[in-house]
Amino acid sequence: MKLAIISHTEHYKDAQGRIVGWGPTVSELNHLAEHFDTIYHVAMLHTSEAPPSSLPYLHSNIIFVPLPPSGGTTALSKLKILGQAPKTIAVVEKTLKKADAFQLRVPTGIGVYLIPYLTYFSKKRGWYKYAGNWNQANAPLGYRWQRSLLKKQSRKVTINGTWPEQPKHCFTFENPCLTLEERNEGVKVIQQKTYEAPFTFCFVGRLDDAKGVQRIIDGFSLLDFKFVKTIHFIGNGDKMETYKEQCTALGLPAIFHGFLPRDKVFEIYRASSFLLLPSTASEGFPKVIAEGMNFGCIPIVSNVSSIGQYVNANNGYVVSPSAEGIAGIFQEIEKETSQVFKKKATQGYATASKFTFAHYNRRIEQDILSLK
Template identity: 55%
Template sequence: MTLVIISHTEHYKTDDGTLVGWGPTVSEINHLVAHFDTIIHVAMLHDGKAPPSALPYTSERITFVSIPALGGRGIGSKLKSIVYAPKVIRSVAKVLREATVFQLRTPTGIGVYLIPYLTFFNKAKGWYKYAGNWNQKHPPLGYRLQRWMLKHQSRSVTINGRWEGQPKHCLTFENPCLTEAEVALGATYSASREWPTVWNFCYVGRLESEKGVGRILDAFKALSADEKAKIGTLHLVGDGPERSQFEAISKEIGVTVVFHGFLPRTKVFTIYKQCHGFIMPTTASEGFPKVIAEAMNFGCIPLVSNISAIGHYIHAKNGFLISPVETDVVVDCITQFINLDEANYTSLLDASKDTVHLFTFEHYANRLMNDVI
């Protein structure tokens, strides 16, 4: 059985010629290959240096087919995507001749024309993965169009969260990010955690205002002197065009902030182990960010926005929901967290265990094979 995956996932060549791609997607594919004879990934090959978070494929049964590196927010980028549409469609059509089943990962710029192409001109068995906020009230035009098209076609669509009026072919799915072995390791580590007297925090993701990095820094700055005395270090993992601005702001907030840039997965796990709270006051088009589940797995309690499907998994028993997503609410959540007594802190840790099991690769693959393919 051959699975063809079509996505906008960024790939790079390292100095020694090794192909690497965006870590979370590559990890998912590396685990899926156990259920298929072959996986062909049609995705984008970029110039430039690969970030440390990029990973190689681990099986010779995974083949990469490159398409032009397209996408972006500017008008020029969108026009380029349209100009290259015939070439992308030809590449996809050629590869689909080998497919037993396909997956198109959306929303993506190329999805605007690949969804109608697959709906009307291709009869291969397949499904769509919508990784964004399925219930977003005012999405960008491209996202809104893709969501509408996915609602009005017959193939299965895996989405984040469970929503009122959800079409029958739209199936609630968790995004996988952990192995059973990592969950076991996380459970052992969480059980060894002690009630802290100094509280460390982390954020993992793009360093940009939309993801809430500015709100994080503003919130820590707004803490009282006594509250700041309870804070150890705020770790920011990731990168982005606003990093230099955030670094300048961080020098004025009265809390130690460390900017790590992009890190390999194993080093990100080390950051989670060092921290007690994972903070993400995002307003971006999130589904359910995988980093929340990863952090919880190592006993890092989430303080996260109540948007999209996040509130379907995070609640008062296992974390803190930031709603509305405003700086004073972030401050309140941080204050409540660092003033937890030992019993309530331990209760939050214990409640995380059932949640993280939903985000294993094994759980995801079993559901795919039973409910979709």
């Protein structure tokens, strides 16, 4: 079977001239490749330098089909999305003629017109992967439009979490991020962790206020943070230098790594006791939570979208997304025993079992590919 995947995933050419793309998506396709004769990935090709988080495709049956970059937050950038619609649709139409089925990954700028196009002008079988917050109350207009179209689909839709009045064609799907080898390694890592102060914390994601970076810094600032050994911030954002200056002024033992390749991120998971993500952003379920739990990082997270369906008092801490709320959790941590932490980490490891590539691929075959 030949599959066309259509997405807004950022791709680049690296120093060797190879096509590389955003690591989590490329990893997913690399593990999906053995289940298809060919995978065509229709996605954005940028001319800027590839970030360290980018990865190459590992299989020759994955064929990258480039689209010009589009998207943004300004009115002009949104108009450009619509201006490029005819060219994008032409590329998609040409690719679909070669494929037996498709997957469209949304919400995204191009999803505004590709969902209607595929719904009304294509008979090709396929499904939609909605990676955002399916239950977001005040979603941007474009996201609300896409979600409303997907709720009325005859094709299947995969979503994050389980929700009241969820349509029958909408399937709860965990996004894959772990190999079976990494699962086996996680057991050994957790066995070796001691969970004794001073603790190492990590944050992985976009460095901005919505993701919770400012709240993390403010939370630490309310306490005597002698219980902290190191705080690792992995990722990038416009405010990174501001965050660095604040940590320096407070004397917080913070390290800002910028973007890191996957293996380096996993090294930090292995060394950390807690993963911080007090986000108020539009999340689906961030893969970093499952990755961290696999290596014994106890999550300290907010209850956004489906996060609270996987993280609870048994395997982590669900925190009010405020400096005071985070500081309160830190105070709990200072008083807790290493045995309690070890139990939470073990429960978190069990939760992460749903986020393997093997589990995801099996569900694609059983629940999706049987689609008429």
